[in-house]
Amino acid sequence: MKERLLTKDFFRNITLITLGSFLYALSVNAFTLPNDLSEGGLTGFSLILFYLTDIPPSYTIFTLNIIILGIGYKFLDKQTLYYTLIANAIISVLLLVVTPWTFVPENQILAPIGAGIFMGSGIGLIMLGRGTTAGSDIIAKLMHKYLGVSIPAGLLLIDVCIVVPSAFIIGAENAFLTLINLYISNKVIDFFLEGLNPKKSFFIVSEKYNEIASEIEKQIGRGITILNGKGYFTQEDKQILYIIISRREVLQIKRIVEAIDDNAFMTISHVQEVAGEGFTYLSPETQAERITDAEDAWIEEQNS
Template structure:
């Protein structure tokens, strides 16, 4: 089970690295857009000195991993190394198709979307592409900042001064691309562990709990509760389920007690050993 899960995460990181490289090679560099963090420095080095992006990526991210080693766990560092190596490999692959487009907003949106999805895949699998994401993880761990938001802050430190290399318009488009990427990263990570919590108040508590347990094999918890006005003791049924399970639970409750009060909330939950992935 452990090996299977580890292989799955490494595969997701590799996929994320490939998508990130596609965003850089096919959307950002062809339209001379910048980026944030180390990736931004790789594009600047390419525009000014014609240094291949994969070389800058390996060198600078290697240095940042040394910093991250003191603050992040061993597994994150190993998976980050995996991501950096594969990102450099994909960046080195020649571009098969070049295009000419006058509307630079299109590669901006495409680049932001692809990098956001890529970062979501990599971070959700427990890795990073070093750079500002290492700093983002450190700020997330010690200050509770969302990883996407913390990464955006450090990305802007590089992106805004790039105005002297790529021009004012492209700098603004780069900031837009970074915002889209950070927002999608936050949304992607927020979906990890997302489930529904349900509170049910009914006169048919025992029957509903029994049906949920025996027919849907749903774990339920009964919470002692007393109505303040009626002074009537009436347990609350509490359970956690997925959206798919919710579609089966609601009709079952309605069939037993159409007057039952049902409160549904969106939550994020994992086992204690995975708690750091929620932060």
């Protein structure tokens, strides 16, 4: 039975990755390239090289992603690594195949809208299939580990470093349209992964809380608060993990918890606003003060 379930999961994930890779390639070949737009991350870097040297993006995307995977493979679990390699290979092939279709609208704004929708849908499906597009995600994690830059800030910095120079190649107007493309793409990815809510909070109750916290810190790099609790029925002391995350990290957190403890108790809640490290650019003193106030308020509410 277990092997059958694994087989079903495998084919489901491959189907999602293949469909996502097709939409990814369609976004680049049908919307981005014909309209002289760019992208963020390694895709954007590959497009800049294409505009300068005519080297097909499929070659540079595949080569650069393999190099980055080789450097940062330890940041991905084995299953995600395998699916990422598969996604990278399929994307590279489809970028060569999906070439006849182009969309050059009379109204320029339609090009980045279309590119953002298809790119966001493609990446969202690949991530739902347990894969990634590698590239920027791994670089951002390396920046977090060695430079202390938060992962969201790292991703933003990478995109800025790609889009700003591209303005000298594709023009300021097209660079601005590329920003619209990136904004729409990120919104579509968020919708695929966790709807439209801005932030999420997790309460996790598990006897293996140390293992879970360690793995979350290792893979995602978010701060975790351990709260002391007590079960009413059993009268046993319990440790509760409390964490605020972005929408993109919800699936990853759930998978980490489920892999370590199937019996863990989790609640996921919508958070209206968060201020602090990893979510804003406040000073460390202000961040610490706000986090402490939030924890004190929560404890006070629980004791009332």
